[in-house]
Amino acid sequence: MHIVICIKQVPDSAQIRVHPVTNTIMRQGVPTIINPYDLFALEEALKLRDAHGGEVTVLTMGPPMAEDALRKALTYGADRAVLLTDRYFAGSDTLATSFALSQAIAKIGETFGTPDIVFTGKQTIDGDTAQVGPGIAKRLDLMQLTYVAKIASIDLNTREITVERRSEGGTQTLMSKLPCLITMLEGTNEIRRGSLDDALRAARSRIVKWSAADAGIEDLTKCGLRGSPTVVKRVFAPAARAEKAEQIDTTEKTPRDLADALIAGIFSRQPALEDELAFDGDA
Amino acid sequence: MLNTKQGTPPPAAGRAGMKKELPEHFKDYRHVWVFIELERGQVHPVSFELLGEGRKLADKLGVELAGVVLGPAGEATLYAVAEAFAYGADLAYLVEAPLLEDYRNEPFTKAITDLVTTYKPEILLLGATTLGRDLAGSVATTLLTGLTADCTELDVDADGSLAATRPTFGGSLLCTIYTLNCRPQMATVRPRVMAMPQRVNKPIGRVIQHEVPMVEEEIVTKALGFLSDGQSSNANLAYADVVVAGGLGLGAAENLKLVKNLARAIGAEYGCSRPLVQKGWMPADRQIGQTGKTIRPKLYIAAGISGAIQHRVGVGGADLIVAINTDRNAPIFDFAHLGVVTDAIRFLPSLTEVFTHRLSPHSRDKLAN
Ligand SMILES: Cc1cc2nc3c(=O)[nH]c(=O)nc-3n(C[C@H](O)[C@H](O)[C@H](O)COP(=O)(O)OP(=O)(O)OC[C@H]3O[C@@H](n4cnc5c(N)ncnc54)[C@H](O)[C@@H]3O)c2cc1C
Numbered sequence: 189m190h191i192v193i194c195i196k197q198v199p200d201s202a203q204i205r206v207h208p209v210t211n212t213i214m215r216q217g218v219p220t221i222i223n224p225y226d227l228f229a230l231e232e233a234l235k236l237r238d239a240h241g242g243e244v245t246v247l248t249m250g251p252p253m254a255e256d257a258l259r260k261a262l263t264y265g266a267d268r269a270v271l272l273t274d275r276y277f278a279g280s281d282t283l284a285t286s287f288a289l290s291q292a293i294a295k296i297g298e299t300f301g302t303p304d305i306v307f308t309g310k311q312t313i314d315g316d317t318a319q320v321g322p323g324i325a326k327r328l329d330l331m332q333l334t335y336v337a338k339i340a341s342i343d344l345n346t347r348e349i350t351v352e353r354r355s356e357g358g359t360q361t362l363m364s365k366l367p368c369l370i371t372m373l374e375g376t377n378e379i380r381r382g383s384l385d386d387a388l389r390a391a392r393s394r395i396v397k398w399s400a401a402d403a404g405i406e407d408l409t410k411c412g413l414r415g416s417p418t419v420v421k422r423v424f425a426p427a428a429r430a431e432k433a434e435q436i437d438t439t440e441k442t443p444r445d446l447a448d449a450l451i452a453g454i455f456s457r458q459p460a461l462e463d464e465l466a467f468d469g470d471a
Numbered sequence: 472m473l474n475t476k477q478g479t480p481p482p483a484a485g486r487a488g489m490k491k492e493l494p495e496h497f498k499d500y501r502h503v504w505v506f507i508e509l510e511r512g513q514v515h516p517v518s519f520e521l522l523g524e525g526r527k528l529a530d531k532l533g534v535e536l537a538g539v540v541l542g543p544a545g546e547a548t549l550y551a552v553a554e555a556f557a558y559g560a561d562l563a564y565l566v567e568a569p570l571l572e573d574y575r576n577e578p579f580t581k582a583i584t585d586l587v588t589t590y591k592p593e594i595l596l597l598g599a600t601t602l603g604r605d606l607a608g609s610v611a612t613t614l615l616t617g618l619t620a621d622c623t624e625l626d627v628d629a630d631g632s633l634a635a636t637r638p639t640f641g642g643s644l645l646c647t648i649y650t651l652n653c654r655p656q657m658a659t660v661r662p663r664v665m666a667m668p669q670r671v672n673k674p675i676g677r678v679i680q681h682e683v684p685m686v687e688e689e690i691v692t693k694a695l696g697f698l699s700d701g702q703s704s705n706a707n708l709a710y711a712d713v714v715v716a717g718g719l720g721l722g723a724a725e726n727l728k729l730v731k732n733l734a735r736a737i738g739a740e741y742g743c744s745r746p747l748v749q750k751g752w753m754p755a756d757r758q759i760g761q762t763g764k765t766i767r768p769k770l771y772i773a774a775g776i777s778g779a780i781q782h783r784v785g786v787g788g789a790d791l792i793v794a795i796n797t798d799r800n801a802p803i804f805d806f807a808h809l810g811v812v813t814d815a816i817r818f819l820p821s822l823t824e825v826f827t828h829r830l831s832p833h834s835r836d837k838l839a840n
Pocket of ligand 1: 815
């Protein structure tokens with residue numbers, strides 16, 4: 189079985205600061221990580237490979253330094269890594285990204301064997317859109333299984349796959365056919381450390397580097413800014429509220445006095461709430 | 472119908488070079504559409520929130536607002552259409568087929584893209600739910616148009632383009648995004664970001680029925696089953712009037728019972744900040760914030776939560792935010808309305824006790840006398 193997994197190198201957004209004057213992101217010194225959801229997808233891909241045999245190819249589109257993320261994925265146990273990098277991809281929105289990635293996946297299929305499953309994480313933590321996975325599925329005409337919490341079964345003979353996916357009010361069980369695209373939830377996967385063998389192999393592995401042309405992309409107007417129908421017009425910081433919270437005076441007060449004062453403060457601002465809560469409390 | 476797109480003036484000078492005159496064949500794209508999410512017979516409330524927002528956009532553009540309802544023929548779809556009208560839609564597109572019973576990407580994508588190519592909406596809005604996001608991505612890719620995810624604000628600018636604002640970089644910044652030279656302009660909006668509109672006194676409208684050109688045999692994916700979250704109130708958090716949440720400041724998993732006790736006493740839902748989910752102290756459905764739920768309660772009590780930007784974007788719509796935190800400089804005090812600088816672990820039991828006392832019928836009778 190051949191599994192392709194798309195990962196993205198993202199800034200650790202917990203550590204991002206916004207410049208107070210210019211309203212720009214201060215990226216200097218911000219460490220990069222593999223998008224956390226992609227790691228759950230990677231782990232799922234590796235588990236399937238270990239159970240059914242085959243290979244796992246990791247793919248990323250990004251600047252040359254995204255190689256670090258691929259190397260990391262190799263140390264976790266991926267068999268092969270492909271870096272799709274070209275200045276033509278700069279400024280891609282989700283439509284352009286799904287185009288470039290789908291072309292690269294098609295090329296990976298020609299070069300290393302047609303994938304049975306393409307994985308992505310549920311979403312990235314920088315873009316947060318959850319749109320690239322469905323976009324790739326559509327472009328490659330793959331069955332799309334999103335928000336998958338668990339792969340219940342997979343039958344390589346009948347080419348059938350059954351998954352549990354989260355929906356708003358519960359869990360849906362879907363049966364579909366391979367090849368398919370799966371976007372993975374955080375789920376229950378414990379991410380493996382990777383063996384020493386994997387680490388050594390990763391250090392020796394050469395990462396396949398493809399430009400747009402290498403990946404067989406002829407129509408560059410579908411890539412990068414030119415291929416992106418959405419355009420960012422304005423970036424700004426969320427408005428700060430003028431006044432700070434009114435503080436309940438805590439000097440020389442017991443917790444009960446403090447609670448009295450706080451509750452009085454709540455109901456003086458929201459008088460209708462008191463009756464509503466009392467009613468709810470009875471019910 | 473009035474259409475402001477006719478005889479549109481050339482783009483404003485400042486935007487020249489960035490935005491070309493819309494190609495001729497896009498000019499007959501008009502109307503604002505809202506996808507009415509119907510899953511297992513229930514309309515997701517986000518659809519009503521979007522109708523409220525869609526109404527404003529349609530009025531600004533001088534076009535009609537339509538609800539799009541997909542499902543098997545029956546009471547649920549008729550109810551959804553009636554509700555779309557009650558929340559402001561002028562017309563509804565209705566596609567009824569047995570194969571639209573359970574949500575599956577293939578027939579839903581086919582039905583929507585077919586409707587769009589036939590009736591050409593200018594703007595198409597969907598809820599950023601699991602269903603809406605699954606669907607929106609494939610619809611936009613099929614139509615090769617732009618899609619802006621998780622918007623927090625929608626508007627139309629002077630020349631009638633959709634200006635979609637969304638958080639970026641984990642909520643630290645907002646950006647406004649346009650879809651240039653492609654139609655429809657698509658956006659998703661998370662539940663509870665837009666206010667619930669008033670029902671209007673115009674519960675009728677036109678219904679345009681359409682067929683989905685597909686038969687069950689063509690659909691590869693089969694829905695085998697559905698396990699509802701049922702009575703577990705997870706799904707209610709986003710729509711609760713009162714929410715109590717705990718953060719890392721509570722120190723240990725067992726202290727979460729302090730939050731749950733208070734919630735129970737005042738009939739509230741409870742939630743948490745993200746680290747608690749990461750530690751396994753609470754299930755992911757309880758997480759509030761950018762990568763969790765957006766809530767819009769009348770009262771939000773945050774205990775031991777610092778108020779990081781990713782948390783803030785999930786609670787910004789609350790009417791009254793109360794923060795309990797030991798650090799008087801915690802960022803949560805920058806957006807809370809009422810604050811108490813104190814140890815939540817010691818304070819929550821007293822708060823629960825006093826609340827219970829004040830809200831009990833007994834003490835209320837006494838107060839009244
Ligand atoms: C991509 C991304 C997405 C994210 N999404 C979310 C999200 O959806 N939701 C979310 O919440 N976070 C999210 N985060 C995490 C967010 O950045 C913060 O790390 C998180 O909200 C902090 O949680 P906290 O306030 O509970 O913990 P801390 O930041 O550790 O704060 C604990 C607070 O408790 C106070 N405290 C300590 N002891 C006590 C006590 N005894 N009594 C009262 N107060 C006390 C402290 O003063 C402090 O202010 C996200 C981060 C990233 C990078």
